[in-house]
Amino acid sequence: MEPRRQIGERVRRTEDARLLTGHALFVDDVRLDGMLHVAFLRSQYAHARLVRVDATAARRRPGVVAVYTAADLGDYWRPGPLLVPPPPIAGLVFNACTQVPLAKDKLRHVGEPIAMVVAESRYLAEDALDDIVLQAEPLPAVVDLEAALRDGATRVHEHLPSNVAAHAVQRKGDYARAARGAHTVIKRRFLYDRGASAAIENRAVVAQWDPRAEELTVWDTTQAPIPIRNGLAQLLGLLQSQVRVVAPFVGGGFGPKIMMYYPEEVLVPWAAMRLGRPVKWTEDRQENFFATTQERGQIHDAEIALDKRGKILGVRDVFLHDTGAYDPYGLTVPINSQCTLLGPYEVPNYESEFTAVFTNKTIVTPVRGAGRQHGVFVIERLLDFAAKELKIDRVEIRRRNLLRPDQFPFNNEILFQDSAPLTYDSGDYEPALDQALELIDYHRFVREEQPRLRAAGRHVGIGIVCYVEGTGIGPYEGARVTVEPGPGVRVRLATGVGTQGQGHFTSFAQIVAEVLGVEVADVHVITGDTREFHWGTGTFASRGAVVAGSACHAAATRVREKILELASHELNASTADLVLAGGKVHVRGGDPSGGIALGALAVKANPLRGAVRPGTEPGLEATAYFGPDRGSTASGVHAMLVEVDPETAQVEIKRYVVVHDCGRVINPMIVDGQIHGGVAHGIGNAFYEQLVYDEEGQLLNASFMDYLLPTATDVPHIETAHRETRSPLNPLGAKGVGEAGAIPTGALFAQAVEDALSDTGLEICEIPLSPNQLFALIERAR
């Protein structure tokens, strides 16, 4: 029997049976004896001075157990941590203002929590919210980014001289000189707005203090259970080992469920300890629109300098970034925009300057793509306008600027979100472009199909865009692999990252199964429970497969060595002559039935009597860690056909093609799913979703009636092709894929729709592009 390949196979997701039959545990499923329920009184004002909060009547309401305001928190009241310190960019200005658990003297966005009601039921808790008397003096709301920076603008944080949260300039080469020598310089203003993550499961926290064990258990819909455990231990004065954080199945993360130390996340455990009863808070959808972090708008003033053949000489971009009322997540989003703008192209001179701006809106932190969309939109649109100006085919102008395979590793000479210089590890861009052209039949469409349909009065358009995505950043993740002693084959794998639907149970099991020569079904995976594994950071930045996957690989490899070592003694053969396959070890060329099953070998590895060889570790178990030097760079090309009804401004997607390169694919079916989900997110971003704030800072569409998510009927069939340019930075050769699908869709959409309406001469420099907005653009172009 020979070892079987598991990595790269279309293995069906092992977790789905549990998920589909309702047997997976979600936080809201946690129901404990004597459990109390929480509702939060939240600010209705975008900006106000908080004068008084009187909870006397609420405390008297039958069924109410406690009401807490900022004053009741005592020493526990403190601003949250700065989660991601900014990279060491020369001349950087950064003003850290992190969120507070309950508003004390000022309200800075609608939905900011003011008081916490703990009651026997959520119904009673919500009834009691009406009893709380609030006295507040409204202040002018800071909403518009440019107005926020004007002299004399109202300040969100009064201890700061202005609403500037950060200012950073990154440079490569000398853009001004490049522009002076250019044949053509194209300048445009771009607006790119993003929306909520809109995970199917809202946030939830349940906490239980066990006074006998002196242990706090917290079930939390977090993407990062280990940092939450460590942070809660510190806040509550407990040992890390006294806190267990469980992130069970989570219905979508997409970024906002990262280690935020949200007010609710730090208050619920505190209340559970104080009251001696389990406490639950489940966010409802309305709260989610105000209280869970979002992404939002950037305004870019960008220009590109080119020679007459369309070679990029340089790019300059100056942009504003809306960071919301606080900036606990540092500069990750605008730095991603800054870095991802460079794309798969050789940009010899680059100057990028951004100002992050405090506004009276919900906090901005990464959402799937995390600012990369904005950068891709700017460069791809600039190239489209340049192609038109220079009368070069838009594919050709891209082709002329793509990095060549011999240029890798390619150092872009600016700093990425992980503070390391943005260096692409590997890539092979031109074949991906060609494959996308072939799949969508670009040349035939442009030469034959489009002219024929246009002659018949139909408005059809094609789009094709390229992008890269920095993925799989450090610091590290870990994993423990254990062969379970006993009859048969059972392997346990524990890792620290949480899982929110990515298929970790399957892809991690595939990695371990291949290394140990067992079946995927034999590998029992545990994620997101700090009692099982307590080193690591979490699931974000498209890093699960790359970093945690590599840690699984490393731990499995160590266990493999232990298996071979022990088996070589048991079978009297050298390790080089042993084969690990079918859950057994046997001697190469010998009868496999004469081998030893792994479970039996694990029994021998943990003897109850007798001597062991010096230096022996018990069991067939190993823990290993993996931390990459820097992130790996995934890439791709998306293409799409659309038809527009110019009378009604309705857009129909006719075809959608993705050629994607995330290095070595662990499970093509899971990668397809990630891309499909990402594209759906991207289509939402491009066409349906927008958080609409009025000038008072009120969110006008805080429900799924008015905040439009694309549904199954709005997302077309997505044709995907995988290419595998392996990463040299990890043993699997993998690159991340979680965010990829969502990143280029806005740019693609704009190009295709503009192409469909080329007879109007309109230019699309903004996303999202609702029919209403498209109608306005068509009218303006008339």
Next chain:
Amino acid sequence: MKPAPFEYFAPGTVDEALALLAEHGDEAKALAGGQSLIPAMNFRLARPRVLVDLNRVEALSYIRSEKGGVAIGAMTRQRAVERSDVIARGAPLVAEAMPSIAHPQIRNRGTVGGSLAHADPSAELPAVAVALETRFRARSTTGERTIVADDFFKGMLETALEPGELLVDIAFPPLPPRTGTAFLEVARRHGDYALVGVAAVVTLDAQGLCTAARIVLLSVGDGPVLAAEAGKTLMGQSRSDDLLRAVADRAANRDVDPPSDIHASAAYRRRLVAVLTRRALERAFERAETKQPRNQ
């Protein structure tokens, strides 16, 4: 998103329901399919002290041919109407509009009477009801009356129903011969509230001249809007592209004063009114010209 406290009753007959509504007056709300009321209660935008649940009143659920037209009980599920042959034959405009009402899951629960009594200006059924000159039968403990569609819708979420009065029956009268109908709408996603919708009814004489026309628009005012000017322009005319353009133009610029909201500006809505009116009339004329009304 939990409702404020309320008292709940589930009567089994219309008389019991009417007695409860009479007893609790304007503190009571009738619960039909609950597709609008329950979300409003969960948002605490609606806080009725008493809910009278009509879902056990079986007598209010029926679809039958009546006097050449069709009668529907107020508690008939939208999905049943959508799938009814009686509706397809007797009220094809209703059948054509049904799939635009939200999603199958919602139509499984949502009722015809509930949607009409809720009178949302973006809802399809009120516009269709006005286009078809529908007759509404309402009952209370003190009696029964019939209200014609033009008098039924009073404004934003407002109808002619008095407190204590319950909509029990909706009657679509028969269509005259050589009558064509059409329903069209544009929504952000299929099943969303329409940005604009139009229900059109056109009757032709033997020469193909228009003898009657009703064009009713939704999502452009505080209730279904009868485009009277546009309708008048059609009278006595035979179909031509120029005529339909002129009519559509009149509907957009004379008959409606649409609102702006986050999904559509007034200008965009006007454009949609013009485009959809023209397209709906093309269909309605075609159907009137080629088919008898009962077999559309």
